[in-house]
Amino acid sequence: MYRWNIRRISTKAVRLVEVGPRDGLQNEPNTAALTTKVKAEFIRRLANSGLRWIEAGSFVSPKWVPQMADTEAVLETLAKDPEIAKMSSLRLPVLVPNMTGLETALSSGLSTVLKEVAVFTAASDTFNKKNTNCTVEESLKRLAEVCKTATDKGLMVRGYVSTVVGCPYEGQIAPEKVRDVTLELLRLGCYEVSLGDTIGVGTAGNLDRVDPSKLAVHFHDTYGQALANILSGIRTIDSSVAGLGGCPYAPGASGNVATEDVVYMLHGLQYFTGVDLAKLVAAGEFITAKLGQTNRSRTANALLTKK
Numbered sequence: 439m440y441r442w443n444i445r446r447i448s449t450k451a452v453r454l455v456e457v458g459p460r461d462g463l464q465n466e467p468n469t470a471a472l473t474t475k476v477k478a479e480f481i482r483r484l485a486n487s488g489l490r491w492i493e494a495g496s497f498v499s500p501k502w503v504p505q506m507a508d509t510e511a512v513l514e515t516l517a518k519d520p521e522i523a524k525m526s527s528l529r530l531p532v533l534v535p536n537m538t539g540l541e542t543a544l545s546s547g548l549s550t551v552l553k554e555v556a557v558f559t560a561a562s563d564t565f566n567k568k569n570t571n572c573t574v575e576e577s578l579k580r581l582a583e584v585c586k587t588a589t590d591k592g593l594m595v596r597g598y599v600s601t602v603v604g605c606p607y608e609g610q611i612a613p614e615k616v617r618d619v620t621l622e623l624l625r626l627g628c629y630e631v632s633l634g635d636t637i638g639v640g641t642a643g644n645l646d647r648v649d650p651s652k653l654a655v656h657f658h659d660t661y662g663q664a665l666a667n668i669l670s671g672i673r674t675i676d677s678s679v680a681g682l683g684g685c686p687y688a689p690g691a692s693g694n695v696a697t698e699d700v701v702y703m704l705h706g707l708q709y710f711t712g713v714d715l716a717k718l719v720a721a722g723e724f725i726t727a728k729l730g731q732t733n734r735s736r737t738a739n740a741l742l743t744k745k
């Protein structure tokens with residue numbers, strides 16, 4: 439355990455994981471607008487903005503999250519896209535909750551675009567039961583086989599722990615519980631664990647004692663604390679263009695921190711992101727227009743007003 443702050447980051451480089459096409463759309467009420475073609479075009483535009491980690495969807499039960507039911511078709515569309523094929527460093531991970539999801543991910547048609555999967559659990563049993571119909575311990579047992587099979591087959595595996603600060607059902611969460619679940623995911627073979635403040639209740643002090651190696655942060659911006667929390671110093675940041683998102687099984691949670699706001703802040707701090715902000719803003723406008731949604735990025739709205 440040790441403390442860090444922004445001054446200890448020497449490389450001035452950060453890694454952004456765009457979760458808009460998955461976290462951003464998984465709770466979207468306007469399902470009619472969510473065609474495979476729109477999703478694939480959205481991902482293509484995000485990739486063209488320079489983002490290199492873009493969560494493309496999830497292989498979860500369509501009865502639980504119908505918005506993600508066509509993830510396989512989205513990836514098949516992208517696999518045929520010559521521009522995407524040229525982006526050798528592009529990662530398009532998908533969430534898998536169990537072996538059924540992993541088997542879809544391993545299907546031969548996807549191997550050209552799918553190099554990484556993400557597994558997910560939580561620090562709260564009640565949330566985990568609502569989200570995946572099992573306790574945290576049961577999910578870790580389930581994920582052990584998923585992680586082993588995925589890594590044996592050459593896929594990279596990212597882990598998520600939800601409700602790392604607060605749970606919509608249980609309230610405050612003990613940091614020790616977060617640590618134990620995180621360590622277990624790393625032990626199972628995850629190369630990195632993303633800490634999800636699912637309902638956005640954390641403040642910067644909450645993260646002071648987390649060892650930052652192999653960690654990413656995933657903030658929902660319910661209380662407007664996400665940018666301040668990001669400055670706590672983790673170098674891998676999950677975000678969602680236009681501030682889209684929210685977990686369907688976390689009532690009251692708002693969208694993720696907006697990627698445009700994160701990029702604007704990081705560029706102001708002289709960090710290298712590799713992202714073209716204007717193209718990113720255009721990708722956010724593309725998807726919000728399709729969905730008939732308000733763009734929740736302050737940066738995007740400011741730049742669009744200037745235009």
Ligand SMILES: CC(C)(COP(=O)([O-])OP(=O)([O-])OC[C@H]1O[C@@H](n2cnc3c(N)ncnc32)[C@H](O)[C@@H]1OP(=O)([O-])[O-])[C@@H](O)C(=O)NCCC(=O)NCCSC(=O)C[C@@](C)(O)CC(=O)[O-]
Nearest residue numbers: 497498499502535538539569570571598600601634636685
């Ligand atoms: C885990 C289950 C499947 C358990 O759900 P279950 O009902 O216990 O599953 P089951 O094994 O009993 O199977 C029930 C049915 O689902 C099917 N099924 C089973 N698995 C799959 C699969 N992978 N893909 C497609 N179909 C599947 C299975 O074949 C069967 O079909 P039926 O025989 O009834 O026709 C379910 O609870 C589920 O899909 N949950 C996912 C919920 C979800 O996606 N939540 C959002 C993502 S997590 C999140 O947003 C938080 C995060 C990561 O962003 C971080 C943060 O902010 O905190």
